[in-house]
Amino acid sequence: MTPWLRRQRALADYTLSALGRRKGKNISLVVIYALIVFLVASIMMFSSGMRREADLVLSEAPELIVQQLTLGRHELIAGGEVEKLAAIRGVTAAKGRLWGYYYDRLNGANYTVMVPDDPTIKLEQGQAILGEAIPRSRGLSWEGAPLFLSRFEGDLVKFDVVDTLSHDSALVSADLMLITEQDFRDFFGLAPDVYTDISVSIRNEREIATIIAKAEKVMPKARFVTRADISRTYQKLFDWREGLLVTLAIAAILAFGIFAAEKASGLSAEETREIGILKAIGWDTGDVIAMKLWEGALVSVGAFLTGAVAAYVHVFLGGAGLFAPVLKGWSVLYPDFALTPQIDVLQLTTLFLVTVLPYVAATLVPIWRVATGDPDQVMR
Amino acid sequence: MIFQTPIMALLLVSGLAGLVALWSAWFGLRVLRRWNLADGSREQLEMERQTHLISTLFGFVMLAEALALLLFVYNADRMANLFVGAMCAVGTLNVNEYGFPALYLKVATFFAAAVWLIVDRADRAGRDYPLTRVKYAGIILLAPLILAGGAVELTYFAGLETDVITSCCSKLFTPANEGLSSEVTGLPPALALWLLGGSGLAVALSGAASLWWGRGQMLFAVSGVVLFFVALAAIISIISLYVYDHPNHHCPFCLLQPEHGYYGYVLYLPLFFGTALALGAGVLQVFVGRPSLRDILPARIRKLIGLSMVAFGLFGLATIWAIVSSQLIVFG
Amino acid sequence: MITLSAVTKLYNEGRPNQMAALDGIDLTVPGDAVTVLTGPSGSGKTTLLSLIGCMARPTSGRVHLNGDMVSGLPESFLTGLRRTTFGFVFQRFNLVRGLSVIENVRLPAVPLGPDHVELTERAMARLEHLGLADKADIPVEYLSGGETQRAAIARALINDAPILIADEPTANLDTVLVNRFLDIVADLRAEGRTVIMTSHDPRIFTASLVDNVVRMVDGRLDTEEAPA
Ligand SMILES: Nc1ncnc2c1ncn2[C@@H]1O[C@H](COP(=O)(O)OP(=O)(O)OP(=O)(O)O)[C@@H](O)[C@H]1O
C-alpha cells in the first residue's frame, strides 16, 4: 500500500469507530437520506421502465397511421382510401382499423374497444377477449362469466368472455376489449365501409418520409402519424413527469442538505472539542477534512446503496405501488403488472449526481469551518 | 426545453460549479491584493485557512465536472431518438448552435481544472505557499470559463426542441462538405496514422528523456498536447472506420454507443487523462526553480510524466487493438 | 533547542477587548533538559507553551527550532512539525471520550498513514511501560485521574517525539502520583528526551531532575528571582 492509501485507510478506520459512538444520530441521518434516494431512484427507475414498456409496445405497432381530419379533429375514414395507400410504392400493406372508447357507467371506467388485427385471434359473433383489468373491476370472478354492457338506459348487450389477455405489456392492454368487426359496427352503429383509421406497414423505415410525401398528395386532408412520432411523444411525456417529480425531490434533497449541514457541522460542543483535540495532537486541517469527508462518504454511499436497492425492489419487484398513479396517469382501470428490471450507467450516474452532490455541497462548508478551528483552543 | 433528469443533474453540477467559481474568484482577488506571508495577522491566517476550503471545493467541482462531461456526452447519445434525423450524440448536439460550444467548453474546463488541481497540490507541498498567487490568478482566469460553460450549456438545453430536424454524423463527417470536421475526415488515413505514430514517438522519446536524464519535460508537455489533437483527427479519419468495420463511417461519437462495445470510452478516457497529466507536468516545470519547491517538484513531475505515459500507452494499445481486431482492410 | 526572540501574543487583536497574553519574551529553552515554566494563574504559561510547541503563531517576534525559523510557516507545516517533534500532555489531558485507551494512544499517528499492526504494537509497548497495558481496551472515561494522565503521556509519545510538552500535568494529583510522574520524567530523560512543562506545584519545580525554571508574571519573564 502506498502511504496515501495507508493514510486514507487509517482515517477511515478512525471515522468508523467515531461514527459508531453516535449510532442513533448517524443511523437516523442515513435513514432519512436513504429515504430520499429511494424516492428519486424509484421515480427514475419507474419512468425508464415505463419508457421501455412503451417502446416494447410500439415495436409491434405499424410504422405509419393515417387518420382523416375534419375541423382539425379525428374523423372516420372511408374504406376506399385503403387501396390508395396500398398502391404507393414501398408500402407492404394498408389495413383499415376499428377501435373506439366505451364508457362503462357501472364502474366509471373507459374501455378501449377494438377489432383485432391479428389473424391468429379467433373470435365469433358475440364473443369478447378482455384486458385483465376489466374482469377485475367488474367483479367477473368466475371463469366463463358473461359481460353485459349498456349503451343507454334500458339497453343491454351480452358478450361471452372467451379469454383474458396476459400480463405482457399490460400497460396498454389492461382496459382493452376485443370483439369481431360485425359486433363492433353493430355496437357503435357504424356504416359498413368506414374505419377509425388506417395502419400502413412499410418495408424500409428510411422511406417513410418519401411515402408520406406521396400519400399527402393523394389524401391532402389526412394526418400521418409515424411510430417514431408516437415514441417521441411517449418519451417526452414520461420525461416530463419524471422531471417534475425529480425537481420536487431535489427540493426535498436541499431541505435535507440543510438538515445534514447542521449535523455535519458537528455543532455539539463535544464534537467541536474532539476536533480541537485532534488538531492539537497533530492532525492537519486537511486530515480533519479528509476524516469528515470519509464520514460523509460512508453516510452518503450507505444511504445511496440502501435507497437504490430499495427502489429497485419497490419498482421492479413490488410494482411501484407508491408512485405508479402519478406517473401512469390517473385511471380507474389501473394495470396490474411488473416492469422489466432495467437500470443503466446513465441512470445511476444521474442518480448519484442528483442525490450525493447536494449533500456534499451542503456539508462541505460546515466541515471546513470545524476543521479550521485554532489548534490551541483546547489548551485551556 | 426538455425536462429530463440527466439534464437537471448536469445543470445542477454547472450551477454548483458556477457558484464555487464565482466565490473563489472573489477570494482570489483578495489574495492577489492582500496576501502577505510575513504578516502574522488574523486576516492572513484566515486567508490561509480559506485556501483549504477552496482546494477542497475545487477538487469536488472537478470530480463532478469530469463525471458531468461523461454524462453530457452519454446523455446526448441517449437523447438522439428524440430528434428527427439524429442517430447519435452529434445529432443531439446539432439541434441548436450551442450544443458543440457547450461540449468544447466542458472539455476546456476539464483540462484547466485538472491543471489547477495539480498546481494546487504542488503549492501545498511547499513550505511557504510558493504558488498561491499563481493559483489564484489561475482561478480568476478559470472562473469565466466555468461560468461561460454553464451559461452555454443552459442555453443549449433551454433551446432543445424535439420537433427540430437535425443533421447527424453522416452529414457532418464526410469529406465532401466544407468545414473543419470535413477537412479532418478527408485527412488521408495513411497520413493520419503516420502523424499519430510520429507524435506518439515524440511523446515516448521526450518522456523517456525526462524520466532518465531529467530534461525535456516541456517538450513532453507540448508533444502530449499535439498528440491529443492528432489523436482526435486520427480517430475521425481512420480509427473509427476500424471500430465500425465500415469504410465511410467517420463519427467520433457513435464510438460511445453500446453497439460498438463502448469502445470510445476505452479510447477517450486514457487520452484525456494522459493529456491532462502532461499539461500539468508542463505547467509545474515552469515553477521548478522556486526555492521551496526545488526539492519536491522534480519528483512530482517525473511521477506525472510517468502516469501520463502509461495513459498514452493505454490509448496506443486501444488504437492498435482496434486496428488489429477489425475486419476492415484499408491498406490493401 | 528552542529560541524565542521578542515574542508577543495578542488575543482578539484589533478589537476593543484586545489583550496581550505575552509581551516581548526573549527566551532560550535548552534541548536535552527539563524546563519548568511557573508563575501565577493567567500569567501566560499556557500561551507560551503553545508557541513553543508550534501550536500557534506569535503575533510578532520569531521562534526558532534547532536553528530553523518556524514562526512564519504555514499551518500545515506547523502541524507536521508538531506531530514529529512534540508530544503534548494537556492541562485537562483531553483524551477523546468514547474511544478506548489504545485508540486514543494511536490517534496522533493516524494522519501519518502507519501500518496498523506495527502501530498497535508500538502503542501497547508504551502502555506496558506506563503500567496501563491491562486497561488498553476500556473507554477512557472510566480511567482514574492518574491513569488518565499516563494514558495522555502514552499518546504524547506515540510518534516518538523528542520533546514532551506538559501543561500542569500534576494538578489534582496526590503526592504518590506526583512522585510516580517524576519517575516517568526521569525515564524520559534517560531516553534522551527534552521535557518542557508548566506547574504551580513546588513539588515539581523544586525536584532535583529539573534543570531550568522560568518564572512568569503578566506575560513577561520574571528575572528578579534566581532559578531554584
Ligand atoms: N482566546 C483567548 N482570548 C482572549 N484571552 C485569552 C485567550 N486565551 C487566553 N487568554 C488570556 O490570556 C492570559 C494568559 O492565559 P494562559 O492560559 O496562558 O495563562 P496560564 O498562565 O496558563 O494560567 P493558568 O495557570 O491558570 O493555566 C489569560 O489572562 C487569559 O484570560
Ligand SMILES: [Mg+2]
Ligand atoms: Mg494554563
